[in-house]
Amino acid sequence: METEQVEVVAAARRGDESAFAQLTGRYRGQLQVHCYRMLGSVEDSEDLVQETFLRAWRRRETYAGRSTFRAWLYKIATNACLDLLGRKPRTALPTASTPPADPSAAPLPAVVVPWLQPCPDRLLDPDEVVVSRETVELAFLAAVQHLPPRQRAVLILRDVLGWSAKESAALLETTVVSANSALQRARVTMRAQLPERRLDWSPSAPSEEVRAVVARYMDALERADDAALGTMLREDARCSQAPWAGGNMTDDPVWYEGRDTLVAAWEPVFRGEHRQEFRCLPTVANGQPAVATYIRPPGGTDYQAFGLSVLRLVDGRIAEITVFGSELYPLFGLPSSV
Known part of the structure; x- marks a missing residue:
């Protein structure tokens, strides 16, 4: 460590609250993203960062300098996440209904993970050395949630953070052989859960082209123009909705596949007896463009929060729309009505 940081660490170990802060x-940003990857929940990740700092303060005298202070915090954060997952096991997740070897099989959508929350980009650490956008996209996070906790931890430490086998094993207090075995099992599961050719559509900061597509998408929704929406969709486009999101009044997620199916699903909302008028606000989630939708019945006054749609674009067209509930609007700084 640099001399300046050595002095700050020494002061923190002696109980200097300012130095510790x-x-x-x-x-803080790096650790929140780490906890978010481990847990899939923005709210839980915020709580776990606070728990990490509390544990670190209580144990500050135990930091002996054998690793960087950052690595020491990552160890505490990882173990705090594992402790939470041990106390509150997640509900078992469904598995794909088609063999993983089938290249034409679409993976289960992110909404099958009931606790998964999209994350506002403002909470993502901007340091690309630490935060690779493809490892905070919804598909990656959903796949990670299918792993047992310790496999999840070793995969993130090795394949995301770039730690060595020895460092990862030491953090998890296991052998290198055991850590490598867990990593191999985790990679097999990830390959089964992630889409084919995933690297072809890894998200990046929304470009002018992407923003233009999103603007046309919002305009078509507000004009109730399902034909225009159809021109923006890939033929194999998919729309999935989390429970209680976007009018999905069931306890289970639902999803629709195929451009014609999606266009037909919009028709009753645009022109049927349950017709609604739309207003939209753009935002960004997990490095991907997102749209907050608001609805009102014809002749109504304010538009009420409806659903947060995260878009995945491929070659300038919308390949996937993932809809989450409006309870997430405060997290994104979005109003409840417009």
Whole structure:
């Protein structure tokens, strides 16, 4: 460590709260993303960062300098996540209904993970060395949630953070052989859960072209123009809705596949007896463009929050729409009505 940081660490170990806050403040964003990957929940990740700092403060005298202060915090954060997952096991997740070897099989959508929340980009650490956008996209996060906790931890440490086998094993207090075995099993599961040719559509910061597509999408929704929406969709486009999101009044997620199916699903909302008028606001989630939708009946006054749609674009067309509930609007700084 640089001399300056050595002095700050020494002061923090002696109980200097200002020095401790200076140190932990440097890593808050990184640690929140780490906990978010582990847990899939923005709310839980915020709580776990606070728990990490509390544990670190209580154990500050145990930091002996054998690793960087950052690595020491990551160990505490990882173990805090594992402790939470041990106390509150997640509900078992469904598995794909088609063999993983089938290249034409679409993976289960992200909404099958009931606790998965999209994350506002403002909460993602901008340091690309630490945060690779493809490892905070919804498809990756959903796949990670299918892993047992310790496999999840070793995969993130090795394949996302770039830690060595020895470092990962030491953090998890296991052998290198055991850590490598867990990593191999985790990689097999990830290959089964992630789409084919995934690297072809890894998200990046929304470009002018992407923003233009999103603007046309919002305009078509507000004009109730299902034909225009159809021109923006890929033939194999998919729309999935989390429970209680976007009018999905069931306890289970639902999804529709195929451009014609999606266009037909919009028709009763645009022109049927349950017709609604739309207003939209753009935002960004997990490095992908997103749209907050608001609805009102014809002749109504304010438009009420309806659903947050995260879009995946491929070659300038919408390949997937993932809809989450309006309870997430405050997290994105979005109003409840417009």
